[in-house]
Amino acid sequence: MEVTQEQLHEMVQSEVNAAIFILGGASMSDTILIRHEAPKGFQFISEEEYERFQAWKQAQHGIRTWKLKDLAKYKYGTKSTERASRYLTKHRHDLDIEQGGFIDYVNTHNGWQIPAAEMMDYLLDHPD
Incomplete structure (x- = not known):
C-alpha cells in the first residue's frame, strides 16, 4: 500500500x-x-477492560439511587467520601433540585439520595 x-x-x-x-x-x-499519546487526564485501556466497564456501568443504571459512598466509588474509585462531597458542593448550583437539578440538598441530613442514572450523565458532561 x-x-x-x-x-x-x-x-x-x-x-x-x-x-x-x-x-x-x-x-x-x-x-x-x-x-499518538493520550491527552492529559486520559489513558488508553484495553478493549476487554472497556467492555467490563460498560457492563458495570449498565448494571449501575439498574440502581435507582446512590449514597455518597456509591458516588465516591464510581467517580474516584475509593470508599472515602470526602472528594465526592466536595464535588457535590462545588456543583450544587447545577445539581440542587431547587435550581432545576436532581439532588435534594435541603434534606441531606438524612443522607444523600443521588439518582444514579442522572448523576452518571452529569459526570460525563462535568468531569472535574
Missing part, C-alpha cells in the same frame, strides 16, 4: 490511538510507526 504525504498527515491528525502502517513488504525498513 502506498501512502501519500497528505494521507499520512491525515492519519496523524485523526484520533487513532496508535497505528502501524506497512508500506510495501513486511521488513522493518518498510514500516512507519506513528505514536
